[in-house]
Amino acid sequence: MNTSDLKPWILGLTGGIGSGKSAAAQHFIDLGVHLVDADHAARWVVEPGRPALAKIAEHFGAGVLQADGQLDRAALRKLIFEVPEERRWLESLLHPLIGQEIASHLAKAQSPYAILVSPLLIESGQYAQTQRILVIDAPEQLQIERTLLRDQTSEQQVQAILKVQASREERLRHANDVLVNDRDLNWLHSEVERLHHFYLTLRGGQS
Template sequence: MKPWILGLTGGIGSGKSAVAQCFIERGVHLVDADHAARWVVEPGRPALAKIVEHFGEQVLQADGQLDRTALRQRVFADPAERRWLEALLHPLIGVEISQYLARAESPYAILVSPLLIESGQHRMTQRVLLVDAPEQLQIERTMVRDQSSSEQVEAILKAQASREERLRHAHDVLSNDRDLGWLQNEVERLHHFYLTLKGGQA
């Protein structure tokens, strides 16, 4: 039987990675949309050639890898360029994710994506688990992790789907505001529940 797909999302600093790791330890097949986004632009892949053709050699590093910072500066400054890039990459990332999920041997598989809702990737899933945390805690965690200022973190929070929007799409919400032991128990509980589901629906 084909595994059903659980979408795992949450704002920056909510603890998505810790939750994802807990599921991996339970043998759940997991693909990370951010990794897929990196794979599609590796040297030798068609997407990279199209990006260079469109933006010029300035978006390449000396070793032929994509210079993400240079590309990001180009598309952030120009919404039309950003749309062009998204139109090229989103379908390719979708294919990459689907192929990877299709190899899953666990009863359900997980797609982790910070932009699950915004990118429309939630349409590839049968159920959505939102990792939620109080905004102040998200800001503190991210500042520690990325050595960034609270202004930088708040700017990222604003760019991501609003919390209300994410909660509206979520079937399950895991409030990650306690310690790791508690988190692991919650994942264990959800995992057992997910194993009883057919096609992701109770």
């Protein structure tokens, strides 16, 4: 059986806010790995003209739409951040749709393995679509510093996001591989390359 018949196995890539998950993901892409970003999939499913957006507007009212018919994310975020039931309603609508979107994009992979990158890989259950999990980890203080630098947001907001995301323990418990990203970008790149070469030797994500 030649190797092109083997379906690519799926690596789940996750990490808390400010962990360097996006930088790691980008380097995997530069190495030729097919990568699907769950955040992008989450945006695609609520594009105008798709059924999810109509349901959201019907449920929350026209206030969650911008003048051009796009979803007003900030308005929606405010509504669901304050009311857990509303967040759950939205998640039960979107999670299955996002799952389908992700699966169809992963199916297009031509590389020996493909990556699903998602900040909520564990919480959303998306990890069920993966054969192996890589967690990009960083000390919490460093996560906060990086996020403040990047997003011009308040420390309070970063703390709130950290609370919603799976605890570090929960993420690490699911991890097959952990990359502690507490140095510079060159080091991160060399670690990603090391993992990439290791992943190329794996069949189905296992040794």
